Amino acid sequence: MTKLLEVTNITAGYGDGPAIIDGAHLTVEPGKVHCIIGPNGAGKSTLLKAICGMLSIRKGDVVFKGERLNGLRPDQILRKGICFVPQERALFAKMTVRENLRMGGFILDDKKELERRIEGILERFPILRERADQHAGTMSGGQQQTLAMARTLIIKPDIVMLDEPSLGLAPKVVQEMFDIMKMMSAEGVTVLLVEQNALMGLKNADWGVVLDLGRTLFEGPAATVLADPRIQELYLGGKKAA
């Protein structure tokens, strides 16, 4: 089994504060959908931030395609092929939708190709075409989420890391979102997502990870995770799932 990204026992925190994650590990295999779940404040977002270079890693290693990523800046890590959409969406509020998409392809040098891809995105998401000249900051919560997601499709990275992609999306759109994710993984883009909509997330994933207490508590095929009664009780809103 080849590993695309391997995170071993890392420790990270904010500034000189306490270590928020301490001993988290994670294995990412190419072409699959991975879903991380865990309670609020467990350190899921922190883990993703540490991988993409927004936080410095105090201990442990992040190895991507056999290369250590520790200490690189986010823009360098992006160029290596890891793309991250944070939970706060990271849009440019005072730029239009189209300009946001254009920024999404900032690392592409070919201008024509960029415009073509943007066209493709607008094709796929009619709501974005409709609002192409609206400032991103004035869009509704769900529209912004759609934009943030769509932006990652412009460059075709090896891994996309999505922090709660279904947040604030209407049920119908959530389904579409997961379909897109599946399609991406079919195209060879590996997906790593964090979900509080855990049922939905795990159902659409191949691999499940439970992160709690700043550590990885469990790792396994998504179906196994879904079936575990303790996990159901602790993280999936137990009663109903049972």
Add this chain to the structure above:
Amino acid sequence: ETLKIGASLPITGGLSVSGEKHKRGYELCTKLINDAGGILGRQVELIVSDNRSDTATAINQYERFINVDKVDAVYGTFSSRLTFPVASILSKYNMVHAIPSGGALRIYEQGYKNLFYFQVNAAEYTGKDVAAVIKQLIPAGEAPKSAAVVSADDFFANAIEAGLLGQKVKDPATDKEIADLAPGYLSDAGIEVLMQEKWPEEGFNDWLNLANSIKRSGAEMVIGLTASAEEAVQLTRSLKTVGATPKLVYLSQGAQTEFVEGVGKEAADGVLIHTTWHKDVPFDSTLAGKPFSNADFVKAFTAEYNVEPDEDSAIPFAVCQGIEQAILGAGTTDNAKMGEWLHARTKDDPVRTVLGRFSWDEVGLPVEKSHIMTQWQNGDLTFVYPTGEFEGVSPFSYPKNGF
């Protein structure tokens, strides 16, 4: 044990150009005194503090000199605006207050007994000498008949203006009248004021507009009561740019070398400026008990600093001479005794400085001195008035031939 003398000066900030020169004047004088063995056998230690052109700081620093440094005497600071408040604190401590710059009448009308002004007269009376130049040096019939008076909203400039226009001088605190200068020196000289304008002390940039208004007023004489050499340069350059053609230009500042440098020789040509001092005037004085002429001063200054002095250095030099003579005369650094000695000076037994002879009336203004009227001619500052008193007076050039 050294004899300490303190001076707070505006080395930085808006008044820094003159402040820096004052410092040189004090320093040179101190050095010469020390080279000659000091005062009363004691070496003089000069303590200069930068008050950043800020009044509160200036007051502070004089208190510091007196209470912490325990100075034996002080030198005054530069500009009326700083001198005014400093006067109050020095009076409280009964220190002899030798004032290099602080000509506004209001300073002397507060009843302080320790003031000694080291220039010609209160600024309000400056216009007298301007009027004299017009009346005496210009052939009758050719004199300018109208004037535009523009001035900085500054203590000193306002004072000159009050004299020229014949205004009342009042103490705003109590509304008491200090002097009534009517009808004013301009109307004395038969000049009608066509335009009058003030610009703020800080942050004024609109010189071209001002110059344009002056030009449009059609006045034959321009009176520019600038508070600093900088303003004099700006005003003159603007008058040149707009192509004004007055017959006569009088400025209250601009005797400094920076003035010609800033405006160029032609533009400066014919500009009339009053000063207290000129390098060619054959004043004789004493320093360290020995004769020391004005020419000696120019020589010593040039040797020390590689530039010729102007009045901003000569005046403080004179202040230093005055204090030296007061200490020697009183035989002590007791400021009360020094004050008595200074007050006892007369026309025949004066303080002798590079600015000439000084004796004072009871409020501290010098008696019987007149300004030296200077004129830029060909890049040199020549003196043109008073005509009878000294050698080397140049002929007055009139009318001004454009800029």
Add this chain to the structure above:
Amino acid sequence: MTVTLQDSSASAVIEARRTYNEKLSRKTDQTRATWFPLALLALLAALPLLQFVGNYNYVLHLVLFTASYVAMASSWNILGGFAGYVSLGHAVFFGVGGYFSGMLLARYGISTLITAPLAGLVAAAIGYGVGLVTLKVRGPSFIISSIALLMIARILFDNWHFIGGANGLTLPTNDLTVQWAKLPYYYAMLAIAAFTVWSAYKIKHSKFGLGLRALSKDEIKAESAGIDTRFYKVVAFALSAFFVGMAGAVWGEYLTYLRPNIFLLILVSANMVLMCILGGKGTIAGPVIGAILIVALNELFVATMGASEINILGTGLVMAIGLMFFPLGLVGTLARSGKLPRILNWD
């Protein structure tokens, strides 16, 4: 303790979560030292006894000067520190206070020590009015509007002949001997400073203060939390003008001289801001410590370097270094990293 899901029950995880939370939770620092400022005050009140054994006028002057800035910086803190509106125009209220009481003194002979509270009220009223206009904008725009306020006041005062215009006016001096002349102002200023610090403390720990802190972060959120932001802000502005006005009143008579360019100076405002920030914006001890530091620093520069441009350079340098290494001010930064000496925690 390691818990893995493979071999433990759900309740064990919940138990482990509790310990994990315990480890991460942050404790509050509750060791306030109110005795220290009180002791300091007592000490300073006794200081003039020194006059019996020598001339310590300059020391008194320095304390008085520092006290005036303690009052002003603490007062500024109400608007700038609590409500987050940085004003570089507070010198206006210094001037208003100084001139209001000063003119009463000049014309009617009533000492500013009596009229100072009145001067404070006048300053507060003006602050209230100005606040209604300028508090509509925040951030840099507000800062600039406050500079403009200062400039406007300066131009108006410069041209108002009734109060002496740009030339200013002198006030009568009191009849005390040099030895004791400073004392009335010394005690007055000390009292004003103490009163201001106490008020700032009270305000910070009130509902009002909490509201100010809330609106300093997010006005929309504060509004929807039920805070009348407009009213809070304007009142904060008025309060923070009040104490500055009082200080100005006493300062004017102490100097015996009123002039727009003594009072209406951006450097006066900048000093308040700097002291507050350097000491710790939004804290109680911060402005006090900041004022002491800056005055001391200034003295040091004057004493060691005398007159020079190096002086300005040095002040700027110290300020920059202070800001870079103590971005929350001395008190704020030390408190955040848990290294604040106990005696400096007055909050």
Add this chain to the structure above:
Amino acid sequence: MAEILQILILGLALGGVIALMGSGLSLVFGVMRIVNLAHPALIIGGAYITYLAFKAFDIDPIAMLPVAAVTMAAVGVVLYRLLFQREARSAKYSEMTVLLTFALAMMVEGLLGSLFTNTQRVTSPDYATAAFFIGDVFIPKGQLYAGLVSLAIIAALSLFLKYSRLGYAIRATTQNREAAELLGVNVQFISVLAFAIGIGLAGAAGSLVSFVFSFFPAKHWEWIAMLMSVVVLGGMGSILGTVVGALILSVVAAFVGTWIGATWSTLTFFLALFIILLVRPQGLFGEKPEMA
């Protein structure tokens, strides 16, 4: 009529220079959220560079402009690295920088003061005090050239920001530093670049100012409030706004100065600021704030 035209011309001429002085301020705020109170002090720095060259080698001030701009830009790089880099991520960035730049202004003033003393300086190329006379009306050459050069620089800069890839990156970094970083922008480089451009503009303005106004190190205090008013009137961060604001205010100030009194002409700037805060707080070209 000629009088009105004349005043208008003088106002516009001055406005052009003020526009350039203000645009660097506006740019640095617009893209960096730094309220650079040291901007006028750095302008004076640029003026000194020009002055030295004029004095020593008789080099024309306008010809010196690129040199002054590049030198000051280099200074900007150093300043950014020393002062602002570590603050860039802090939440109170904008406010902190006001004070940091205040400190910087003092340092620059002190440094220039020790190097050049506080004597006033001015460069005097021939055109500085010459004018074109058209009948009754004149156009001062110095101001005219300075104004034209200013507008050309500002136009070039605006185009750069709007259309170039670096311009995009600069704007994106301003709005959301983290997001830009995640999309592959080297935000540190971009920040340094933007700051350097801003300070470079100060250098350029310095060259022009050197023959339009006289200057000495402490002079910058006089300019700060005026430039700030212009920037706020135009809308913080909008360069177009700054230009329009500068021109409008200078013209109005010229009329006030002539017809009401020179004392009141500076008041125009500040009064206008208050009025704009009352009726349109975001400035002429600024973005609307969140809550109505």
Add this chain to the structure above:
Amino acid sequence: MLEVKNLCKHFGGIKAVDGATFTVEKGAITALIGPNGAGKTTAFNCISRTAAPTSGEVWLDGERIDHLRPHKITAKGLSRTFQISRNLGDMTVIENVIVQSRVDGLRGLFRPAMSREEKDKAMSILDFLGITRIAHEDGHNLSYGQKKLMDLAALLMSDPKIILLDEPAGGVNPSLMEEIVGHIRALNDKGLTVLIVEHNMDLIMRLSHKVVVMAHGKVICAGTPDVVRKDPHVLDAYLGGVLEDEAA
């Protein structure tokens, strides 16, 4: 209790809310649902007056409130949360919570900021939401979900009569959400009126008494959950057949 009549909010050409009319009955839990960009958040903004409506009326307890400033509306007992949490940095979580408690009159302004009772109450709310450990943490340094929970805590602090929740479940762990649902229901039993925006259909269906569906700024359907879930328009525009999936 709350009546929205013909509410419109236009941004230039975009009609975010376009003549929406609905009512919220006293003591009921009403849900407001609709596709992304339907205008739900904007409607909330207009009701709580953090944005000014273009036209239309909002009535609370028989009193028109659409011209009042936000704090006045809050004082009348209407509190809301924000979809994207707005929290106050540099203030601890407990301060963030207590700032929401009521202040009465001018004298109340100068009462101590945090009384004993308020602190105890705040701590018990935090405890219930499982976030006591961050009580003294800076409001900025929270995870997304923690911010949402803090908002909720603040809301509960002010003892409102009616609360408007904008996606309270978004980003909150399902297990915790179960408990929160229980709590909201308990409060509702005690008479609290609730208006809730959510995309979690399962939660809506279980919790609400009445559902209002918005699309393109208009109310397209309103009724009991069962009626709404069968409405073809709703299925088409919003649900996209998700519920059938789950039922299967």
